[in-house]
Amino acid sequence: MKRMSGLMLAAAIMMQSIPAVAASPESELLDVSSFTIMDEDLVYIGADYLNPAMTLFDSQEYAPESPDKTNVGSEKWNATDRSKNWKPNWQSEFGEDAFFMDLGANYVITGICFLDTNGVQDWIMEDGEPFNWNTCVDFTTDAYQTWRGIQIEKPRSTRYLRFSTPCGDSGVAELALYGYKESELTAAQKAKTAVRENDSDAEPLTAGQQIGFNAFIDDPMTAIMAAGNVREYHNLSWMFDDTGKVKFTQGTWGDMDSYYSAMHARNISIIPCFQGGSSVISGGKTPPEIAVPNGADPTDPASYALHAQAMYQVAARYGSNKNVDPATLNVADGSEPKVGMGLLQAAENSNEPNKTWSGKANYFTPFELAAMCSADYDGHEGTIPHAGVKQADPHFQLAMGGMLNTASLLDYLSQMKLWFNYNRTDGKFAVDIINVHLGPDTYNPEDSSFTARVQEIKQWIQENAPGTKLWISEFEIPMTDCETEGIDNHDNETYQLRYAQRVARTYLMAMSAGVDRMTKFQLRDEGEGVYYNSGLVTGKGEWKKKQAWYYTACMTNVLKNMEFRQEIRNGTAAVRQYEFVPCPASSSTDTVYCLWSPTNA
Known part of the structure; x- marks a missing residue:
């Protein structure tokens, strides 16, 4: 028994001295909610007939378990919105459709699944970094209303991903990524995209010059x-x-x-x-x-x-x-x-x-x-x-x-x-x-x-x-509320007065907002x-000054040596009150208060 115990102890010591081989992390469906996803082609993004790249990630809870198990079952399939494909642009002169993803850390992407809905479109998936991309895989959307999976043959660590197709309907309604997080960003990676302070030293404008x-x-x-x-x-x-x-x-x-x-x-x-x-x-x-x-x-x-x-x-x-x-x-x-x-x-x-x-x-x-x-x-x-x-x-x-x-x-x-x-x-x-x-x-x-x-x-x-x-x-x-049928806006006194007031109020609001x-x-x-009526004076060669010109001239003159200080809250929304004080270079000791009622009455 003593000899057996010694053998067991020796074996245990030997086992402890052998370096452990780290198992590769298990691939899983990645949570994209913390990733930055951005279309490259921004020409018409925002139009209600187009769909940005985020459309591809709005039904992630219904995605397949893995690229080699793409059958999601009838309940998930029926709950998935398949009516909207990624479609950022319709005009080919603006180039290919593409979007990139900043994963915010270094990930190994082992596979993808995509919901192939209709049409035939060629896709390219790339990793690396912006302006220096490497192709991971390319594929074609040539099926109809089905999830398809792709395993990446040689997965590697990356912070960024990029997907691109020729201009048109992408043929894909949902995209899922699989892999694991390898590491946080290195100091060099963080420095690459760090915020830099602008060291501008220009002399500030006076309120009048603004x-x-x-x-x-x-x-x-x-x-x-x-x-x-x-x-x-x-x-x-x-x-x-x-x-x-x-x-x-x-x-x-x-x-x-x-x-x-x-x-x-x-x-x-x-x-x-x-x-x-x-x-x-x-x-x-x-x-x-x-x-x-x-x-x-x-x-x-x-x-x-x-x-x-x-x-x-x-x-x-x-x-x-x-x-x-x-x-x-x-x-x-x-x-x-x-x-x-x-x-x-x-x-x-x-x-x-x-x-x-x-x-x-x-x-x-x-x-x-x-x-x-x-x-x-x-x-x-x-x-x-x-x-x-x-x-x-x-x-x-x-x-x-x-x-x-x-x-x-x-x-x-x-x-x-x-x-x-x-x-x-x-x-x-x-x-x-x-x-x-x-x-x-x-x-x-x-x-x-x-x-x-x-x-x-x-x-x-x-x-x-x-x-x-x-x-x-x-x-x-905006001035259409002041137009009167049959009267030229130049001859419409109400129109010209309201125009002058709104121009002046917009200047003041801009200064208050920090413009x-x-x-x-x-x-x-x-x-x-x-x-036709967008000027402060009438057309070239005529130069007739409108009320808005006089309002503007008054403001630039009164505020020529002043700077905006604050909006004074007076307890009522019926009156706005702004305070202007002398610029540091001014010898004036005056304070200017601007008050107005934010209505059209």
Whole structure:
């Protein structure tokens, strides 16, 4: 018995000395509720006839047990919604349909199941990381109303997944992932997508300068003088001569030096908006607004070299840096080379780059706009010579083109951030100003979704690009309730009074909500149709000032040395009260109170 006990003890010691072989974690249906799922193609997301990628994950409780056991039984099958396939877009010119998933940790995906409903469509599943994908598996949806499973032959650890199909109906109503969590994100992975603070040091605007409108170089100063700020529509095609040199004169309309100097002398803050395309860059009589050479990759910052070099010339001339190397100037004949004129603090690099109504040639995907912004910001970290506003003047600011306030706006910004994270070594969100077109959507601005939407955008900024400013560079006012049949709106006194009131109230609400600059569309009425009565003055050549012009001029004058302090809660919703105090640079000791009743009475 003693010998047997010794043998058993020795065996036990030997067993303890043998390293244990860790069993692979068991694969299971993954809970996708904590994953970030985002469509890449955002063109029409939000339309009620399309279905975003989240549609594929809305019946997970009815998914198969595993890829090799796809029979779910009649009860689950009957409870599964099979009527909606993933369908983000119908227009093939906008490219393939794709979505990606950030799993928030490192997972090994061992298999998938997909609910094949109808049609024949080719799919690709990829892992890896954004802009560096590896194919895991491809498959075809060639069955009808059935769950199908696929085992991944060589599963590997990944943080991201991407699925893509050609444009059209995907043929899939539900998608399930199987695998296991391998590890949390590494420090390097976390750093890759970490939030970077924007270190902008631009001088803040006064409350009066926050109030402005869009204008053109041929608008008279007698009309422009009401502004605290002016957003100048400036076609990119005006910028270049035939050799690609930058012009600072605009045909018979005048020159930019005089135009900007006249506004600067009146303490009007100026922001040129360089919009549209250029034949010098892209060729053709009607060049696309995506200003790259024909055939160039629009997701490559180097493709925007000429655009970014023009932005450099603007910042060099009109910024505050007087030490720009003259050898870097590329000024057209007839324009005297100048630097550091101190007339501008910022420039905007496009207008409504996410518009959908004029085709793909004029629609920037988030990745394309990020690439152009990176070039226009600092020449993509200095890799493009003499390009980007920061290389000319480190204090000059870049405003991204004014974005349409679409349902997918925040996703669009998030995709831009992803591009910056994975394509810039500093990971910086390479714009100083996020710029949106947004106004009230009800007759009483105070009852609209305006403030709530501003707060959503500002929250995104705080969480993803803190320190970045928010501008609203176009807004308009709903007015159909004031129209009278048979009376031109210009002659309708009630219409003009209410219009002036609503414009003023929208400016005030924007300041209260934290918007850094609010610019109305626009100074002058524009032709017929929807823009016939959109101005603060009547049409070109007439320039008759409306009541809204006088309201705006009054506000910019009274608030020219003030800054918004707070909304004073007075215990009643019947009266709004805002308090403005002198700016730090002002010698004034006055306090301005603005009170109004948020009604149309």
